[in-house]
Amino acid sequence: MSPQTWWFLTRAAGIVAWLMLTASVLWGIVLASGAFPEHRRPAWLLDAHRWLGALTVGFLSLHIGALVADSYVHFGLADITIPFASDWKPAAVAAGVLAMWSLLAVQVSSLLRKRISKRTWRAIHLSSYPTFLLVSLHGVFAGTDATQPLYGWTTGATVAAVVGLTVHRLATHGSRPRRPSRPVRTSSSPPVGNARVGPR
Ligand code: HEM
Numbered sequence: 283m284s285p286q287t288w289w290f291l292t293r294a295a296g297i298v299a300w301l302m303l304t305a306s307v308l309w310g311i312v313l314a315s316g317a318f319p320e321h322r323r324p325a326w327l328l329d330a331h332r333w334l335g336a337l338t339v340g341f342l343s344l345h346i347g348a349l350v351a352d353s354y355v356h357f358g359l360a361d362i363t364i365p366f367a368s369d370w371k372p373a374a375v376a377a378g379v380l381a382m383w384s385l386l387a388v389q390v391s392s393l394l395r396k397r398i399s400k401r402t403w404r405a406i407h408l409s410s411y412p413t414f415l416l417v418s419l420h421g422v423f424a425g426t427d428a429t430q431p432l433y434g435w436t437t438g439a440t441v442a443a444v445v446g447l448t449v450h451r452l453a454t455h456g457s458r459p460r461r462p463s464r465p466v467r468t469s470s471s472p473p474v475g476n477a478r479v480g481p482r
Pocket residue numbers: 292293294296297298299300303338342345346349361362363370375378379380381382385417420421422424425426427428
């Protein structure tokens with residue numbers, strides 16, 4: 283095995299994790315925008331959003347695991363868990379460490395969704411926006427590949443897509459049609475459908 287294999291693996295896994303995160307954030311915004319109303323939305327749409335989040339964490343584990351295994355730059359436990367502990371591009375790596383904690387909080391809170399209040403879950407979930415920003419900054423300032431034109435174009439496209447959809451979501455927030463509420467039956471309302479009232 284080439285001594286550079288771990289280094290290549292950490293970079294490749296970092297890029298895939300970032301793309302999975304982008305897709306998950308975009309999918310989440312589309313779901314929240316009401317394009318697929320909650321009561322008519324097929325279950326797989328939400329499952330896909332969850333899966334993209336899980337894949338992000340999976341590739342992130344590979345990114346960090348390969349970084350620790352690599353011997354070119356030493357990364358120990360403190361370097362991967364405490365912001366600014368690493369001497370290697372400290373600010374850029376700190377952005378990655380903060381993004382990792384935030385990502386974990388989003389994933390764990392979603393797993394515990396039924397046990398925590400909706401308000402708490404939502405507050406944590408909204409941190410996905412700054413997380414995406416932190417990861418984008420981390421990739422651009424820490425990444426070896428950031429100078430490649432393809433990397434630059436991809437970064438531009440992902441940031442433009444997330445910012446564009448977020449602005450659209452904010453602009454249309456409130457104009458979304460509300461779910462029709464059930465008709466309330468009163469004693470004077472006529473019977474509905476085949477319902478029989480009174481003795482025959
Ligand atoms: C403990 C947290 C993290 C640490 C210590 C860390 C460390 C690093 C390091 C040292 C690099 C530079 C590799 C190079 O020079 O090419 C890097 C690049 C990168 N990281 Fe992270 N990272 C962390 C979290 C994340 C997260 C959360 C993501 C995405 C979800 C991510 C995505 C990337 C990307 C896209 C690159 C650029 C790869 C390249 O240009 O080849 N990282 N990371």
